[in-house]
Amino acid sequence: MSGNCNCENPLVPSIVKVVDIVDETPDVKTFYVTTDNGIPFPVMPGQLAMVSLLPAGEGMFSVSWQAEDHLEFAIRRVGVLTDALHDINIGQEIGVRGPYGNGFPVAACEGKNMLFIAGGIGLAPLRSFIKYCFQHRDKYSNIQILYGARSQADLCFKRELFEEWPEQKDTEVYTTIDRAEEGWDGKVAFVPTYLEEINPSPDNTIAVVCGPPIMIKMVLQSLEKMGFNDEQVITTLEMRMKCGIGKCGRCNIGSEYICLDGPVFNLAQLRQLPPEW
Template sequence: MTGVPVPYEVVRTVRETADTVTLTLAPAGQEVLPPFAPGRFAMVYAPGVGEIPVSVSRVDRRTIVHTIRSVGAVSAALCRLGPGVQVGLRGPFGTGWELERAAGGDVVVIAGGIGLAPLRPLLLEALAAPGTYGRLHLLVGARTPEDLLYAGQLRAWAAAHEPLRCAVTVDRPSPGWSGHVGVVTTLLNDAAFDPPNTTAYVCGPEVMIRATARDLVHRGLPADRIRVSLERNMRCATATCGHCQLGGVLVCRDGPVIGWDRAESLLLVREL
């Protein structure tokens, strides 16, 4: 981990949705950041604009992949970049999903909106280790069909069936949509897993995280086997600005991934 941004170059851009872009970044020089584990994040610097924390959306040996939604000045600047442009990266920071916790049991991955991006490396890691886990479910929710991330990959995963069971729902269907309509928790009704021996990984808007985690607990999952990401609270990555403080937790230092047994009380304060 370094405090000085390391120059990386955009080598590929993919427009995922109207406001979301995936950037593949490669070292622009000899210096390379240490490997990123799924769930961890980098501080991504847009020259002349500023930097923001972004979780990795794919883990490779040399390149770093980020899927970024345009929601502010820095993210908008990053989404406009094309191949050949340099950015600065610092990291890796934070805690990871810790998929090893799930070995031998069922795995349920639940994503809302842009939350699928930090969950994708976890899913790919699980798919790369057949036989390590039991049943594997991916449940994805989005506002509309046009807001679905990685649409091509989702179609491929849904068609493959084994070892992954993939289900998708939207809040507001567009003309021609024949899939499921409703909040993402409704997909749990058709997902077969053994609650006491299941580990769930959840990322999305806070209201979705709360509803999903509570539903999983109601179905019998232990709270400490529900891993959630609170990355939307982060700003500086160094636990100095206090922006990400929730109770006694500084998300950029103690998270962003923590167990629901800790996260529930932290988010309850915000909910009230």
């Protein structure tokens, strides 16, 4: 058995090199990874990959952009592995395996108005779909992006958020922070409140939601009030994962595994599952 095998065994990672690191916020960095032969595997928006930095550990992350020549992971510093990842430098080799999960229904959303609603690091998985929509701009109708964070400093992907995305055709970007602060003359509100103010039309619209569990739950209620039906609302879930391939057991909600059957579910599918997320 050779070293650094691009392994047939799905539990064994292959090696990629970190070619860029972007400081997004005080506790979020985006890692750009690739190999000498290009991306380690093709990824669709919303899919996941296991990232490992040994001996610190291995964890499941959404791919926040699948570029032609590299993959991007926006990772918040919250535990042992992510602490270690935040300390690495450009040039470091790390392990990846994947892609895992179903991803967003990019084809089924064609021709729709897209409403993206995210809080905090929850923008990371949605970004893969947002950028995909811009890359295939003619396939999607109006695009609205609503994004909130605790403070200005905690807003991820600032250049895209303030410069690139608002310039796109038929696109509106709404940004908000939780509490007023100096140097911010934008919106101050929680995401669900701001959403109800904007009051987007549910007509031919798909809402894609990701953020802290409490934000997701409130936003789902707001969308329902505004007339979105369960098939029009999509979210992406997270759970602790070890294998990524539906074997190790822990990421189940009822009989579904988030790593394999998810992480993307529409609200109609979620309602079929036990309320354990």
